[in-house]
Amino acid sequence: MADVGNTRARYRRILRFAGRYMVQAWWYELFLPRLGFGALAARGRARRLQTIARRFHVLAVQYGGLMIKVGQFLSSRLDVLPPEITKELEGLQDEVPPVAFPAIRTLAEAELGVPLGRAFEWVDENPVAAASLGQAHRARLTQADAAETGFADVVIKVQRPGIEAIVDVDLAALRRVAAWLSRVKVVRDHVDLPALLEEFAYTSRQEIDYLHEAQNAERFAADFAGDPRVGVPDVAWERTTRRVLTLEDVTAIKINDVDGLRAAGIDPGHVAIEFADVMFDQLFSNGFFHADPHPGNVFVTPVERGAGEGGKAWKLTFIDFGMMGEVPDGLRHGLQQLVIAVASRNSAKMIESIRAVGVLLPSADTNELERAMTALFARFGGMGFAELQKVDPREFRAFATEFGDVVRSLPFQLPENFLLIIRAVSLTSGMCSSLDPEFNVWDAVEPYADRLLRDERGNVVQAFAREAASTAAVVARLPRRLDDMITRAEDGRLVADAPKLEQRLRRLERMGRRAVSAVLFAALLISGAVLRAEDLFVGTVLMVGSVIPLLHTLFAGFAGRQGPGD
Template sequence: MNLANIYTSYLKTVRFMQIFGIIFSFFWKEMMLRTPWGRYKRRKQIKAQKQVYSTPERLRFTIERLGPTYVKFGQILADRPDVVAEHLRLELKMLQSKVEPFSNEMALRIIEEELRQPIEEVFDHFDKRCLAAASIGQVYQARLKDGSEVVVKVRRPKIDKKIKLDLYLLRIIAQKFAKTYPEMAAINIVGVVDEFAESIHKELDYYNEAANMLRFGTLFAQSEWVYIPKVYMEYTTRRVIVQEKIVGITPDSNDELMAAGLDPKAVASNGANVILSMIFRYGFFHADPHPGNMFIMRNNVVGLIDFGMVGVLRPRDMEFLANLSLGFARRNETSIADALITLCDIRYFDKRDDLIFRIHLLLQKSAHIPTDKLDFSKMAQDCINIITRFGLQIPGGIFMLIKALATIQKVAEHLDSQLPFTEMVKPYAKELLAKKYSPKKMANSLFDLLKSYGTLISNLPADVGEIIYKVKQGQIHHKVSFDDEAMFRRLVRNFGFQMGYAIMLVGLFIGSIILQVTKVDLPYSNFLIWISSALIFMAIIRWLFKKK
């Protein structure tokens, strides 16, 4: 074992001990609180009107102590009703990822290392005070030599190594959990951890964020609703990203917007249309459109920042959302249920009627509410909650989608309480389905289908010839496996006994007839005929009335 492996093992051990200590402290306190002394102390604190925290709150504090990796994982779990109970999800939503900034000197050193030249040679002015800090990086203001105002985001030192260690340990914990509780396989906790690992690795690499910005910039280059800041690729690396500074007002306060001569209702409409366009037209959307990632510019244009977390939808996901939207608008529980089943990639679902009934009950709760007043994101989340109770697995990207819709709906309705968000979704859903069933699309699908059948027919003689040849050569093998081998053995044994019994009875009956014909003087031949006939009759009756 070389020194690098020894050092890595040392780091894993140290980090594991830190995590173990924090988790052990949490469980020890929880255990003590459930003792008579703990309950007495709790009642005493309540009487003294002191702050008493619940178990979910204490769990949240513990996750925050574990560090940014676990905080981000907790935030993702907060949007996964298939993994976490509702009361825990509400608490996990309160996790804060804000952390203390690291030293400005270290940040400047990283920037110079990444750009391979002194700060003064790249920037005309660089404000060495940290503008904002987050779990992965922090931001500074600067001005390039050509006079462009920019923001510089720099990744925390050694954060990638720390996160890799945390992910390694987190996956071990998930595997142990899945092995200990196999009955919870539908949750697929290891898959959730792997999804999270892929997402956070992308956030660690600023090239991914730069690529997202360039793609959104191309998609919305002609849009009047949104502005995507320019990214300076010549000054961007895996640890540093330089992008255009956006000047505007965050959409937190209607009064501030109106004081600046902006229209909150137009801002709400523009913001909603931007995210809906991303989702329904491109299947590529900003996954965290909260007010902190928005700046409202002149003419009510929405400027977006922070593209580290984006969502990508498959055509099936987009079709699901369109059918779900129109199902809500038409109050059609069958189309909603079918959309959910299709999303889970299931062709036949034996509990479909039960699912339709559950959706029907959900729609009945809002039967007297006009369509334009429906809470679209909440109803979508309720449908996801229903389908997860049937043990079906939802694609991970859908949870990110629901979160993005809920966030932008909340922001938009804060600016305009009368905004008909559900009605705004309908045109996008109809446009998506119209494209899918357009004559051109249908013609292309038909052409592909005919091409597949043509290939099948042309290859059929050769395939059949190959199969026959392999059969003759004894090269065809078919492997059959059974989940429950003991049950299969019992089944084969019972079948063998029954077949033997049937052969014996039939043989006895035929033999007694032969004896009767050839040896008329045998006294027991009639007895054998009657006995065998009776036994055969009883076997037939038993078979007819046997429980299936």
């Protein structure tokens, strides 16, 4: 990595790289087409874009810092960059050499306030992992700390020295590049670069705050408390600061180590199904998800059970909670509807869901997209990864080109947090396919969508039950209230206000009718459900017929409330 003190040279190098290829893009994409050489410029476009991405890859590995994060970030921006670039960058990993241990020791001791020899029984000087923002070393807690935390073996994650200054320099350079690009109309009309950069800056600053990561780990653990499928390392808070994070060592079989899984008696295909299900729970149920579930961040941990419990089992253990995403309630409901639409191959509902989550702008004409989605489901719906590999590449390429042209012609954008959702889903899909080439994502999506539908129906039933209970309570109190009113009339204590009395009588009458409808709905629904097992037709007719009294129960009286005086 470049010398931390040489920040000015780093800043200039990044700007030179960006400026060079911006000029090249202007020459080929704007100037030559105006001279009538558009076909010539288009002929070498794919090769030029691949060259740019390859050279950026080299720059990122050489400089480290945020440059690698930029590559990973851009590789997910399918709405911004062409596939020639995203494909080249999607394999970019933290390919930087480790920092010498003396520098790591100095930073860790300054943060912890004590020598490492007093903070830990021992620390392995060879890193277990080195990344662009920090690196990790195995260690063991002292006996006193181990007794307090309940575990002894730990992994210490330490920031790379000077990384905050490097992040500041990189962000300054990127803001300058974004300002240049924002002056280009074709870019300005399709991409809000300043907002995109601030989204990236926010994510990056969170990732170098280890106190924030520790809190993420505890929140993730709370979401899966009591769930035997998921494990999370505990935090040693006494040995954790903003720049040093100490976690329980939970190293086990890497999730993509197929040979290791089989040697432990674990079926990789079962791991793929479980992993997909756990990720779906994070995205569509919990609303808080691991946005970087690559192979280095997920282990399969064998768990010994008693003889009466089925012998050996396993769980998925997640680490590295620096990059986490949140899905607001409204967006999560939209995503649930999208999953249901995909599972049912319903193109119209899928497009409606995409619009609801804010991806498609209101002005989008979706007729062509719906036609393309219908064709997509008809031709490739239900196919797994292995089946898709058997499709004629020419057919697949032609369809992808046509479908891509339709998508690119639409005004769409990714709402906040959607970038991390796409990243998580892409990594999950790739991981499952690597574990089991026969893995079919439809097999994972369909039962999950079915579960979402059941939950959705359950919520509707619960809402109705609350309404019915409220109505029943009023009806139950009605005879007593009428008796009290008659008694007061006999005693001469009844004061009549004709308009209000008539109004209340009308309301009581409506409540009575709604109560009868509620009872009728329950009777038809329950009898239909019971008879359906014996006589499908009669049971179905009764259940469908129950909708009429249900609608009356829920909506009767609305018109009356709008009248004057109500």
